Amino acid sequence: MYRYDEFDHDLVRERVAEFTDQVARRLSGELTEDQFKPLRLMNGVYLQLHAYMLRIAIPYGTLSSRQMRRLAHLARTYDRDYGHFTTRQNLQFHWTKLAEVPKMLAELAEVEMHCIQTSGNCIRNVTADHFAGASADEIADPRPYAEILRQWSSLHPEFSLLPRKFKLAVIGAPKDRAAIQVHDIGLEVKRNEAGELGFAVWVGGGQGRTPMIAKKVRDFLPEADLIAYMEAILRIYNQQGRRDNKFKARIKILVHEMGEEEIKSAIEREFAAIDKSNLQLPRDAVERIERYFAPPAFDTRFNGAPAFERARETDKEFASFVARNVHPHKMPGYAIVTVSLKPIGGTPGDMTSAQMDAVADITEQYSFDEVRVSHEQNLVLPHVKLEDLPAVYARLHAADLATANYGLVTDIICCPGLDYCSLANARSIPIAQRLSERFADPVRQSDIGDLKIKISGCINACGHHHVGHIGILGVDRKGEEFYQITLGGSGDETCSIGEIVGKGFSSEGVIDAVETIVDTYLKLRESPREDFLTAYRRVGEAPFQEALYAHAA
Amino acid sequence: MRVPGMSAKSKNSDLTLVATANDLRTGAVVYRARDGAWQRDISRAEIAEDKDAAADLQQRAETDLALRVADLALIPIIRDGAFVRPAALREIIRATGPTIELPSPPPRL
Numbered sequence: 001m002y003r004y005d006e007f008d009h010d011l012v013r014e015r016v017a018e019f020t021d022q023v024a025r026r027l028s029g030e031l032t033e034d035q036f037k038p039l040r041l042m043n044g045v046y047l048q049l050h051a052y053m054l055r056i057a058i059p060y061g062t063l064s065s066r067q068m069r070r071l072a073h074l075a076r077t078y079d080r081d082y083g084h085f086t087t088r089q090n091l092q093f094h095w096t097k098l099a100e101v102p103k104m105l106a107e108l109a110e111v112e113m114h115c116i117q118t119s120g121n122c123i124r125n126v127t128a129d130h131f132a133g134a135s136a137d138e139i140a141d142p143r144p145y146a147e148i149l150r151q152w153s154s155l156h157p158e159f160s161l162l163p164r165k166f167k168l169a170v171i172g173a174p175k176d177r178a179a180i181q182v183h184d185i186g187l188e189v190k191r192n193e194a195g196e197l198g199f200a201v202w203v204g205g206g207q208g209r210t211p212m213i214a215k216k217v218r219d220f221l222p223e224a225d226l227i228a229y230m231e232a233i234l235r236i237y238n239q240q241g242r243r244d245n246k247f248k249a250r251i252k253i254l255v256h257e258m259g260e261e262e263i264k265s266a267i268e269r270e271f272a273a274i275d276k277s278n279l280q281l282p283r284d285a286v287e288r289i290e291r292y293f294a295p296p297a298f299d300t301r302f303n304g305a306p307a308f309e310r311a312r313e314t315d316k317e318f319a320s321f322v323a324r325n326v327h328p329h330k331m332p333g334y335a336i337v338t339v340s341l342k343p344i345g346g347t348p349g350d351m352t353s354a355q356m357d358a359v360a361d362i363t364e365q366y367s368f369d370e371v372r373v374s375h376e377q378n379l380v381l382p383h384v385k386l387e388d389l390p391a392v393y394a395r396l397h398a399a400d401l402a403t404a405n406y407g408l409v410t411d412i413i414c415c416p417g418l419d420y421c422s423l424a425n426a427r428s429i430p431i432a433q434r435l436s437e438r439f440a441d442p443v444r445q446s447d448i449g450d451l452k453i454k455i456s457g458c459i460n461a462c463g464h465h466h467v468g469h470i471g472i473l474g475v476d477r478k479g480e481e482f483y484q485i486t487l488g489g490s491g492d493e494t495c496s497i498g499e500i501v502g503k504g505f506s507s508e509g510v511i512d513a514v515e516t517i518v519d520t521y522l523k524l525r526e527s528p529r530e531d532f533l534t535a536y537r538r539v540g541e542a543p544f545q546e547a548l549y550a551h552a553a
Numbered sequence: 554m555r556v557p558g559m560s561a562k563s564k565n566s567d568l569t570l571v572a573t574a575n576d577l578r579t580g581a582v583v584y585r586a587r588d589g590a591w592q593r594d595i596s597r598a599e600i601a602e603d604k605d606a607a608a609d610l611q612q613r614a615e616t617d618l619a620l621r622v623a624d625l626a627l628i629p630i631i632r633d634g635a636f637v638r639p640a641a642l643r644e645i646i647r648a649t650g651p652t653i654e655l656p657s658p659p660p661r662l
Contacts, residue, residue, distance in 0.1 A: 049582070
């Protein structure tokens with residue numbers, strides 16, 4: 001894992017001291033709220049419905065056990081004993097007291113964590129594939145590049161006051177597990193025909209009120225040009241992005257208005273003109289960062305995993321867990337394990353301090369001290385020995401963290417919605433909970449197969465509803481919560497934006513409506529191997545509209 | 554500051570209103586009582602019955618933005634017998650907390 005150097009430590013400590021002073025000045029009345037608000041937002045402090053909220057960055061979703069234990073400690077000491085993992089690989093505490101934020105930030109700094117750039121019109125936390133460094137299909141680990149981008153973008157003076165927020169995501173495999181095509185910039189690490197490392201570059205994706213799929217502006221950008229090219233894109237956006245209308249200020253609007261060819265030309269012209277003398281990324285600099293992400297000391301003497309095989313044959317629940325939550329690892333004898341934060345009837349992404357401590361212990365003992373946070377609001381143990389899986393499963397089970405539903409209908413992404421968020425128009429968590437309960441039967445879930453439901457409580461789309469196979473958007477209709485359903489969205493390498501299926505549903509009706517959609521899929525699929533998205537893409541909206549609305553016509 | 558009372562929050566000037574905000578230090582949802590205290594119980598909040606009373610309440614409440622509260626708004630309430638509750642779902646949730654079971658019980662205040 002990356003470790004802070006003296007510059008990182010100084011930068012974060014200085015920011016903590018600065019914000020500590022700003023909080024004191026606000027509490028003494030020296031600063032007005034109008035003066036203080038932009039300062040607190042720069043440090044990840046929001047004011048939500050019930051309290052302040054602290055958003056903590058987890059760069060590229062990677063945590064050590066020490067960091068996870070510190071998050072547990074903060075939850076216990078300063079919050080209400082739990083935290084909420086978000087769709088941007090952040091952790092949010094929802095019951096924070098402003099007067100205690102400086103102490104929380106100081107404690108985070110001790111474990112090399114911070115809240116800088118988790119809000120505001122700047123480059124936000126850089127996200128990455130949660131299977132990075134472990135997945136069997138990986139070309140290269142994307143995290144060294146994500147770390148380089150983190151260092152480059154942290155407090156970058158030219159890009160601290162952009163027209164709007166700016167989100168980057170990086171993957172290192174053809175399979176997109178980080179939804180890069182709905183980010184402002186998405187990077188896919190790849191090799192060219194000569195075997196050299198570089199990137200496919202996507203620009204102008206995003207969700208929110210105007211969902212857009214990013215355009216590929218470079219099929220292969222040499223590794224050395226990464227920072228210069230990012231500067232070229234950001235510079236075009238900073239100069240030409242709209243500042244007159246908040247709702248049209250994201251780069252996706254600029255890309256849309258300029259058109260694909262013109263934005264490509266503008267970026268290339270800027271890239272050609274840019275002074276690259278200080279922006280080239282030398283291989284030795286990349287290697288220095290790569291060393292922090294070097295593969296752990298795997299046991300290479302794999303000769304079968306008898307305890308694992310025995311448990312899989314004799315314990316049906318363990319076998320179900322392996323079938324859904326265990327993924328192929330690049331190293332024989334190892335596996336990647338998804339720890340679902342989606343218990344039946346629970347709040348997606350929530351985790352108690354006791355559970356955080358339990359995962360920290362498992363991480364330390366069984367996963368080379370590394371755990372990941374996924375944008376799907378789950379955790380990932382990236383490097384678990386197959387032979388240790390029964391023990392890991394037992395420990396997860398004891399902590400109520402062994403729900404075997406990865407990628408199934410109950411593995412729902414959901415924003416905090418109107419239960420917490422000051423921007424929300426409708427509740428989202430209760431809808432997720434009731435859907436999860438409706439589809440709780442594991443046999444039924446298994447029969448339905450891969451299906452991603454994503455729920456947002458407002459058009460800002462933090463719950464990624466636009467890229468849900470079934471997306472649900474909560475709206476306020478004359479003071480009542482209403483839910484609009486979209487179908488056919490996907491955040492993977494076949495990215496698509498869901499289409500609105502028809503008029504919305506009440507909070508009572510939306511659960512039945514989703515069940516109708518699922519039952520319709522089960523009837524029309526060609527075989528159990530044809531998953532929901534494939535079937536939808538084959539047949540389109542019509543059969544689902546017919547099932548949902550025909551009786552009302 | 555959130556939308557002041559007599560504008561978007563309460564287009565209908567006939568609505569009865571109370572002043573709400575978040576406590577500056579803790580962020581807790583609070584309501585302004587007749588004696589000027591900011592406290593958590595909406596039933597003790599000062600109620601403005603007409604436009605002039607609302608403007609007066611707003612003006613007095615704004616003096617507390619410097620040191621005591623943030624995100625001030627006047628919100629419509631509904632009287633139900635001896636009880637008072639916010640009119641909008643958002644404000645009901647602010648008054649009573651999330652509508653879901655939390656992983657841990659709230660602390661005693």
